[in-house]
Amino acid sequence: MLDIKWIREAPEALDAALARRGAAPASAAILKIDEERRAHIAALQEAQEKRNAASKEIGKAKAAKDEALASSLMSAVAELKTFIQDGETRERELDEALTDALSTIPNVPLDDVPDGPDETANVEHHQFGEKRILDFEPKEHFDLGEAMGTMDFERAAKLSGSRFVILKGQLARMERALGQFMLDLHTGEHGYTEVSPPLLVRDEAMYGTGQLPKFAEDLFRTTDGRWLIPTAEVSLTNLVLGEIVEDKQLPMRLTALTPCFRSEAGSAGRDVRGMLRQHQFSKVELVSITAPETSLEEHERMLSCAEEVLKRLGLHYRVVTLCTGDMGFGSRKTYDIEVWLPGQKAYREISSCSVCGDFQARRMNTRVRNPDGKGTRFVHTLNGSGVAVGRALIAVMETYQNADGSISVPDALKPYMGGLERIG
Missing domain, CATH: 1.10.287.40 (Serine-tRNA synthetase, tRNA binding domain)
Structure with a gap:
């Protein structure tokens, strides 16, 4: 606000x-x-x-x-x-x-955010690594998973309808391994505190981070009036809802691996095949609560933390600065990390890191006490994906696929996969 x-x-x-x-x-x-x-x-x-x-x-x-x-x-x-x-x-x-x-008024973009109407005006910031060159025609993740018998969309549809998937066996283990690897990296090396938060929240929490009232149609609501979180940003950011925090508590860096739930009401017909756009998916979320004067520096730090996940996995990606027309409602500036998918032959977003200034803090009425102890001011909040687990699984499958349909296990995941070299 x-x-x-x-x-x-x-x-x-x-x-x-x-x-x-x-x-x-x-x-x-x-x-x-x-x-x-x-x-x-x-x-x-x-x-x-x-x-x-x-x-x-x-x-x-x-x-x-x-x-x-x-x-x-x-x-x-x-x-x-x-x-x-x-x-x-x-x-x-x-x-x-x-x-x-x-x-209903969106946040004010920072001056250095590029102007533009949509994603076509986003500006590339930098790239990491090289696209993997395969000596065979690469397959998309759903062809690989279904051929291995470890990815089942048909049975998922019987259970829940479209935009759901069942993962089995080694592929289910790899998804779990990815989430654990990300959590260990962010807590062990990046200084984030792991949180296991509620997945069901009240109106106040959704309002605090800006999902309500504007984006109600993109959410799932329970019969008792609670909401399923679309991202752990909601639960983590609202941990300081209505509070006055002490200056020495900041920056507060929080992370969580949770299921996320989105109705995808505004994306009918997009990414229907596969698991790129699901109603339920797992994501490791990064949230920072900072003093106003350090939030821009924290934004760059958060981006580097999310990037490190992909670097350790050996995935080629690029970082783009979103233009004004493509930014989220509460953001002042957003970096998207787009990972290269050889099967799709396209870059796809795997993380968004946003600095929100005091926009969410005003909605939550969350303040920090001034260092001299006299008076308070609104905190600044930031959020980012560190990263989307399902999309990381897609990227690993398509990048590390072999001609025989098997998938090599990246070195970073081998300790979490019992030493397996490949699956399939």
């Missing part, structure tokens, strides 16, 4: 930022609600002052035995009381209207 004080002071800056994102201006509508709310609050304060003054005069009038004046003042106080009570209801309505309006 953006700061209403900033919008009052620089409405043209808000509209310019929205234009960069391809969105319509919003400052006039927001300021109209804000001005009505502020005028209403001022009227309530004035009425309260009049009521207090009249109440004092009633006592004086009674002391002077001026019953006519006392009666007149009591009638005025009663009217003011009714006005104030009704006005407090209206104040709550205006508060909610302003909050609702602000809740």
Whole structure:
């Protein structure tokens, strides 16, 4: 959520930022609600002052035995009381209207984010490694998995419908190995604290990280009103919901390996085959809570932590800076890591690392106490995939495939695979 004080002071800056994102201006509508709310609050304060003054005069009038004046003042106080009570209801309505309006406004991009309407305007930042050259026609992951009998979409569809998969045997073990390898790397070498968080959360948590109200259709909701997390970012970031943290606690670096659940409502027809876009998938999430002045440095650090996963696995990838039209709702700047898939002959996103500034902190009302102990300020939050386990499995399968349909095990995974050299 953006700061209403900033919008009052620089409405043209808000509209310019929205234009960069391809969105319509919003400052006039927001300021109209804000001005009505502020005028209403001022009227309530004035009425309260009049009521207090009249109440004092009633006592004086009674002391002077001026019953006519006392009666007149009591009638005025009663009217003011009714006005104030009704006005407090209206104040709550205006508060909610302003909050609702602000809740739908995306974050302001940083100045160095490239402008553009969609992914075609993303800018390559750098690459790692080389594309593996195979002396045979590479297969896609679903052809490899189905041929091995370890990847079953048909039975998954019988159980759950489309966009689900069943992994079996050595392939299921490799998926588990990938998740464990990532967790060990991030906790053992990168300084993240492992968390096993809830997978079901309340409205407040989804609102805090920006999934609600705008993206409700992309989520799964239970019959008791809770939500299945679309990413562990929701649970991890909201660990500080409504809190004031001490400066010495920051940066707070958290990681979790969890199932994630997405309805993919906005991606009908995309990536129907295979397990690139599933309703349920596993992901290792990275979240940082920082002081405002260190968040940009933390963003670069988070990216390097996610990259290290792919480097250790020997996977070729590139990093791109997302343009304004392709960034997420709560992000100020996002790096995507796109891994090369030989079977698809294409780069596909395997991690997004975003710095959100105080956008989520304002929604969560999470602050850090100033180092001098005087006053507080909103924390900054960051999140990134470290990385998507299913897509890492796809990349390993397609990169390390052999002509006979087997898959060599990357060196980094061998300790987690009981020393196996290949599967299939």
